[in-house]
Amino acid sequence: YDTMAWLGIDWDEGGDKGGEYGPYVQSERFELYKKYAHKLIENGEAYYCFCDAERLERIRKIQTENKMAPGYDRNCRHLTPEEVKANLDAGKPYVIRLKVPMEGETKFHDHILGDITWKNEDISPDPVLLKSDGFPTYHLANIVDDHMMKISHVMRAQEWIPSTPLHVQMYRSFGWEHPEFCHLPMVNGADGKKLSKRHGSTSVNEFRARGYLPQAIVNYVALLGCSYEEGKEFYTLEELAKNFKLEHLNKAPAVFDYKKLEFYNGNYIRQLTAEELYKWTLPFITGTGDATLEINPENPQPAPKVGPQYSGVALGDDGEPYCVDKSMNMSSADVKKTLLGLMPLIQERLKFLTEAAEMVHFMFTEPAVPPKEEIVPKRLDEAKTKEVLEEAKTFVKNIFGKTHDEAEEMAKACAEKLGIKLGDFMMPIRMAVTGSRVSPPLIGSIWVLGEERSIARIEKTLATF
Structure with a gap:
């Protein structure tokens, strides 16, 4: 919420605001997720899976060695009601899996990409909805929350497109209308690759820390x-x-x-x-x-x-x-x-x-006199730079009470008098007065610092020549 508040983006409900579709903390909605997961079983759209971690790992290993598509082999999908009851009565741990159609296609419309068709055989085979510890997976919580909270549009990155056919099937299994989908193009770095930390700041907090408004x-x-x-x-x-x-959204990826x-x-x-x-x-x-x-x-x-x-x-x-x-x-x-x-x-x-x-x-400090090589402009030598600093004392005295334009004209006149460029006149003064190349505009800096302190710093610098 701190990030949203910093950005000035308010929200209608949820969090500390509450609302009619709460609770808004996922851990407080576990009973709701369990209820709907078991409802899918009652409707024949999901099933209990009793496969333990050892068997699942064995299946993964076989699939990897034989270069087979990864995913659950649907072993428990075919258990008889008697086998399921026996396992439950024995207290055997289980997860609840969705019955994904093994044939046919899933179609949906995307606001940016148009109509999309996905073969059901390419959808993740019977993914887990409710884990053995009673925690929901993202897919179950996402679908139940979006439906119960009456979400009308789902806008997310295009990398979520492969999950959308599964979500459409879940809405169908529940007998609910799915929301409208809009999958947004990726944001890339200047090299055309997905924006990441190696390109620069990517989190709002880091932009804050780096001085962005x-x-x-x-x-x-x-x-x-x-x-x-x-x-x-x-x-x-x-x-x-x-x-x-x-309609204002583009299909092509944006470059950050x-x-x-x-x-x-x-x-x-x-x-x-x-x-x-x-x-x-x-x-x-x-x-x-x-x-x-x-x-x-x-x-x-x-x-x-x-x-x-x-x-x-x-x-x-x-x-x-x-x-x-x-x-x-x-x-x-x-x-x-x-x-x-x-x-x-x-x-x-x-x-x-x-x-x-x-x-x-x-x-807020009396800066040390910079090394001569930082004070002397490239086009001048030490002797000429000393002349500039001597002239600078008079220049500083005369600019108080003048407008900025008048002070600039006086600086140009001093530079012309010495036969040098304006920048070569101002740079040694800047280094003497501020001790740094990083400072506000010089004339304004002198006005804020004051005549006495400005001249004192110039004289301190002159003493090194």
Whole structure:
């Protein structure tokens, strides 16, 4: 339920909501399954099977050695009523098996694939419905639950098609109408193979841990193998529900494109208010909440860099953020105010919520001066880079009180004055002020950090030249 709640998907009944078709916990429905399994026996549609594990293993071995089709050999299907009674009276353990027709065909209609015909001889031979411990198999519980809960449509992956003829036969055996079937195409990775952990994140919890917003997940996944309004990419959950039709589903498998999902995620991040972005990024900045969810070690994507070791901010017992570096002399209120001030700056650059931790780090610690090879641009030498940093002190003093466009024009003028590219002017300043290539836009970062601290960091860097 936590996953559904996180995605913003509500449900009508079941779970903690209850409803008129309960109970909704399978273990509380065992008597119901037993009742219907025995009803099939009474109607001649199922039978008791007394074969023990040793005999079944012997049959499997013979089938394997002789390259025969696997499955039960229907030995107990032909027991006389007297033999069955004797076994029951003797207390012999049993399972209940379905009598699958041995001849003929089973037909059903699928909303995507059309009419499907299956030879009965190819259906799993007389599968177990009720196990010897009284537990139902999936097939029995599935059919009884769907009928009793008045399920109208069954939508599942196409890999379930081989089970559908069996399910249709079970509905027939009970004398019930089966629901409508819609078998959905698979979702593949970029290599055309079924999506798996080796392609990247596949579970909702891992997407959460990697900094995706639920709106992005819902929007992107809903459009996989499904077409809505041409040219429109972004839908709210309400719009998706309103516009959904079976006719919109495609036959061909969909390809899960992580880059496309990244695009959706970035778009939804940019729609958040500063307060909303603060709420969503705080767990990753402080290493709490969603940041603690398990990451699949087989995932080819690198683990996200989250928590106090990357941000310099932790979460106190009172639920408020605090600066780990006590020498910064920042109260919890200062930290929260600073983070809120940083949100509009980092918002345009965030593709994942997890990236916020590294981007805010420069505000909550005094960064060490980076090695010269990281400060000096490729097109400049040390002497020219020193000139840039000297000019930077004047630049920093002059941009306060200006608009962003005005500050950018001032940066261009400084670069032109020094006879260098704008990027070669900004990069040494970024490294001096933030200590990292991973940071919010430079001008905004300087404004948040303040004139005094920004110039102090530039002077500290100059001292190494």
